[in-house]
Amino acid sequence: PPEPEELIVALQNLENAASSDAEVREKIAKLPPEVSEITKLEALTTAQQGRDLLVQVEAASSLLDDYNSRLQEELKERKRVGNMVSEFLSAQRELLAQAEERLEQYYEKLEKMKGMERDLRSHIAALPDIPVLPGSGSGLDALPRGGDLFR
Numbered sequence: 001p002p003e004p005e006e007l008i009v010a011l012q013n014l015e016n017a018a019s020s021d022a023e024v025r026e027k028i029a030k031l032p033p034e035v036s037e038i039t040k041l042e043a044l045t046t047a048q049q050g051r052d053l054l055v056q057v058e059a060a061s062s063l064l065d066d067y068n069s070r071l072q073e074e075l076k077e078r079k080r081v082g083n084m085v086s087e088f089l090s091a092q093r094e095l096l097a098q099a100e101e102r103l104e105q106y107y108e109k110l111e112k113m114k115g116m117e118r119d120l121r122s123h124i125a126a127l128p129d130i131p132v133l134p135g136s137g138s139g140l141d142a143l144p145r146g147g148d149l150f151r
Helices: 004-014 022-029 038-043 047-126
Strands: none
Touching: 004 047, 022 047
């Protein structure tokens, strides 16, 4: 999958694509009707008018060929970026599923730990209350040592 920075750059590059080139689209829109309408040929009366029209048609054709090439390149780029976005989203969904699974495992461990804490608190509460240990001035004799037991 692509890195987020790579995807951002690719998406930003699409903002400067041919389809958003207002200047060229405006030039195309302002082409004289003589270059695109066959019926206008009937209005030609001289060879010079024909040559002038030929120059206009060739310029318009060149402009349109260039613009169409740029549009085709843009289409390829949009498909490539679309695939990148798809791969990126797929990878993000997979990462999300993994994170959710880890989170569920942590919740289970947390519940187990809370159960152990409850059991420990219950056990501590069930222990007898011995304020003073023997041998620390309570008047009780200290426990014998291991070696003294077998003499």
